[in-house]
Amino acid sequence: MHRVEHVMGFPVSLRIDGEDVPEGLADAVFGWLRETDARFSPFQPGSEVRRLDRGEIGPDGISADLREVLDLSERYRAETGGAFDVRLPGRGLDPCAVVKGWSVQRAAQLLRRAGVGRFCLNAGGDVVVGGGPWRVGVRHPETADQVCAVLELSDAAVATSARYARGDHIVDGRTGLPATGLLSLTVVAPTLTEADATATAAFALGTEGIAWAAGRHGCEVFAVDGDRRVHRSGGLPVVAPDGGAG
Template structure:
């Protein structure tokens, strides 16, 4: 059973393999209710953290209408994640745009999707794949003893798969310049990060995977070893010349 949502200008989906194909299937209604609660988590995060909504908590903080010590625990948690990665990366990861305004997009998607996944698990959904605009968090395998197969597309062709990663419980996030241009910046210099065409990170949770993959792109090739050594992540990256850098990944279909 698949469920769809558009939020944060991105497609979100949840696949639950053992819920049947209709609402009347055994457990189908319970799964629908669990997914509805999970999607509500994402919608609330969008309203709270959107830099495009003038009344969002982030926008109010950015305009100094909200003091930091009056911020919600959720906003403080996201800011803490950002600060942790900024320090761990030597400043390569950051949440301030060139114009000086706060931009938490590099944290919020993974944070919200992981919280939604946690809501699914708490509701008793044992096996699922939550896809957040191409980044995924999975639990329980597609079937007992069978991992989810997470495909990573080629940067040069939407019709080609670069690798397939078998993941039973965990998260996979990909970032690169092939769709949105060099949108990731090295916060130390403010310059676009161009050494890597793309990077994929496998981690235990999507907060780590999503923020880490942005940091890997910002750091360039040095980020591959950084993500493995400092965070324990698996990484696959492509240099600008198309050659592969990988560390700590078991690949089903290697490039």
């Protein structure tokens, strides 16, 4: 079974291998992602995030899900010394860097609870897989139709933060300026919650974020810095050699 929808501002594709796909499962997965977008998007005026930001509800009145997202956000803020921050000065509350991976990982849990053993859920290039092995390409940061490496994953997740899709959109919360020390940084982790947030936080840290991310438990890293040098941690599950970034 293969299905693609546009959710949360990017294409999400779901592939399930096997003939016995529970009826309505794909609907549940995409329904959950649409619900997440409605509740937590900083771009939708009626979302819980916007209502909290406007003071219409207080910290004690938010849902358990939003509390979990904000607690995760605070953890990464503290661990990066403020480089990663969902409350940047002059901007509204924007937890998207945590919500994306967290919500897609929750969707993967729906699949697993339904008994699906082999699947691939790709949310705008950030991927969580069940079973395996699956092969996932790491996009070249400057050439859209090339890859730097191919990773082999089983029951794992991979996420990339980069400048190629949205320009200098990741801000170093310590300076308030765009993070420009890296061209791209990819993290492999047991969950997409961890992979996505770690990739964004490490990118905000700049070149020091490479070692920071690689030192996190269960994380492996592939990065291209601003001088086009390639960095990768020793346990990265590469099955095709990197082609450099020059």
